[in-house]
Amino acid sequence: MPYSDSTSQQIQRPVSNTFIVLSVLAALLLNGLPWEGIWLMLRPDFVAVVLLYWCTYKPQRVGIGLSWAVGIFADVADASLFGQHALAYTLLAFGGVILHRRLQMFDLRQQTTQVFGIFVLTYAVYALVHWQVDGYMVWAFFLGCLTSTLLWAPLSITLQAMRQMRMDRDRI
Amino acid sequence: MIDNTQSFQFFNRGPSPAVRLVFFAVLSLLLLFVDARYRYLESTRNALSVLVSPIQRLATLPGMLWQQAGDFLTMQRSLVEDNQALHQQHERDAAQLSQLQALQQENQQLRNLLALAQRSEFTAQLAEIVYAERDVFKRRVLINKGANDNVRIGQVVMDDIGIVGQITRVYPWLSAVTLITEKDHAVPVQVLRNGLRTIVFGAGDTSQLSLRYMPVSSDIQIGDMLVTSGIDGVYPPGIPVARVERIERDPAYPFARITCLPVAGVDSHRHLLILSGLPELPEPPMEQAVAAKPDKGKSKRKVPETH
Numbered sequence: 001m002p003y004s005d006s007t008s009q010q011i012q013r014p015v016s017n018t019f020i021v022l023s024v025l026a027a028l029l030l031n032g033l034p035w036e037g038i039w040l041m042l043r044p045d046f047v048a049v050v051l052l053y054w055c056t057y058k059p060q061r062v063g064i065g066l067s068w069a070v071g072i073f074a075d076v077a078d079a080s081l082f083g084q085h086a087l088a089y090t091l092l093a094f095g096g097v098i099l100h101r102r103l104q105m106f107d108l109r110q111q112t113t114q115v116f117g118i119f120v121l122t123y124a125v126y127a128l129v130h131w132q133v134d135g136y137m138v139w140a141f142f143l144g145c146l147t148s149t150l151l152w153a154p155l156s157i158t159l160q161a162m163r164q165m166r167m168d169r170d171r172i
Numbered sequence: 173m174i175d176n177t178q179s180f181q182f183f184n185r186g187p188s189p190a191v192r193l194v195f196f197a198v199l200s201l202l203l204l205f206v207d208a209r210y211r212y213l214e215s216t217r218n219a220l221s222v223l224v225s226p227i228q229r230l231a232t233l234p235g236m237l238w239q240q241a242g243d244f245l246t247m248q249r250s251l252v253e254d255n256q257a258l259h260q261q262h263e264r265d266a267a268q269l270s271q272l273q274a275l276q277q278e279n280q281q282l283r284n285l286l287a288l289a290q291r292s293e294f295t296a297q298l299a300e301i302v303y304a305e306r307d308v309f310k311r312r313v314l315i316n317k318g319a320n321d322n323v324r325i326g327q328v329v330m331d332d333i334g335i336v337g338q339i340t341r342v343y344p345w346l347s348a349v350t351l352i353t354e355k356d357h358a359v360p361v362q363v364l365r366n367g368l369r370t371i372v373f374g375a376g377d378t379s380q381l382s383l384r385y386m387p388v389s390s391d392i393q394i395g396d397m398l399v400t401s402g403i404d405g406v407y408p409p410g411i412p413v414a415r416v417e418r419i420e421r422d423p424a425y426p427f428a429r430i431t432c433l434p435v436a437g438v439d440s441h442r443h444l445l446i447l448s449g450l451p452e453l454p455e456p457p458m459e460q461a462v463a464a465k466p467d468k469g470k471s472k473r474k475v476p477e478t479h
Contacts, residue, residue, distance in 0.1 A: 025227065028224075028227050029227050029230055030231075032227060033231050034232060034235045034303050063189070064193055064196055065192065073220065073223070073224055076217055077224045077228060078307050079305060079307075079314075079341060080307060081203075082207040082217070083199070083200035083201065083203035083204040083207065084200075086196070086200045087200035090196040090197050090200060091197070094190075098189055138308050138309050138376075141309065
């Protein structure tokens, strides 16, 4: 397998459900920090990045249904319309599940270009719903998909390392 | 490598991703439609918000700790100075208040003589901002008083200077305040100088307000104070809202472009007042009653679009 690098060796290690749930909760928490003004525009959507990570690496465990459920919680947390985040995250998960084999083959740089498209789609759907309901658009909102894309690489490395750590601890 | 054998379908994995996508997308769209159109889902939202609120509370912790650390490290000298300034302010205010009381008495007497309806007093409830809404599209804050403190949708929120916004969603322990700078949020106002009635709208993307449907020839000047007119039955009369900042009179357009700045610290304060006990206006005549009933804030938005 010429494409596989060192990271793809770790992919097959098991992940506990608790770890997945904790990572999603942590992402919801990070989204919920008191961001304001320009920082709010630049805030990456942590939940989207974490969900996409799990959809890519564990598509059998975290799929479209779970992403939809997390989206509903995000809707409640943000007081947005019911289904707005859910719809966006459904598409995101679909992208992740469909492309998961390709993404697993790629290295981080190639992955980043691929996930950018998925994030743009996710953000566009969210903005489209808002535009339909309220009738105006805030273009700076799309800065978020750039920062989310930039977050992909560090977050993948971190989660990968944490999974590794848990594995080692479990073995002891 | 079991993960990679999906294409063979040896095992039953349930519906394919495309089917799931369509199912959940349609479900989301249905929810969106129901929520945007009918608002049937408020109780579900309340129930789920109980589950989410621990995370939200946890998320506000760092900010609160930061603030508390700041409070703890405040210099004694600055406290003394603050205290002195507040004392002076209080003395000035007390003098003004006694004057105001005399004026109030006089006003009441005059109104009695003229047989006009009395202006009713309103009571206020102090609330603290828990956090600002983390949605780029909205200008909202969440405050720490909810349905348990008898907060209701539509109540007006102000700070010590002027109108800040209106309560648009109530949870058991929280409520959401839509700021007057929210896009298309309308407040009926009067120019303090000459009593000219108009409506001020939020701009949405900046902390500004605008007067949209003022004829080019209308008598309005830079620096004019806009106060609530009170004829809408939502906002109590006479509370400052905004000050006119810039006027562009272009004869090519029927309306002047007028930009205003809110007088209240819409983006800055932590403590807000929720006004309650507003007077009940007499019922409008029957044919208009139906149109005026659902969500006063919303029906007001529709008014200018008919121009």
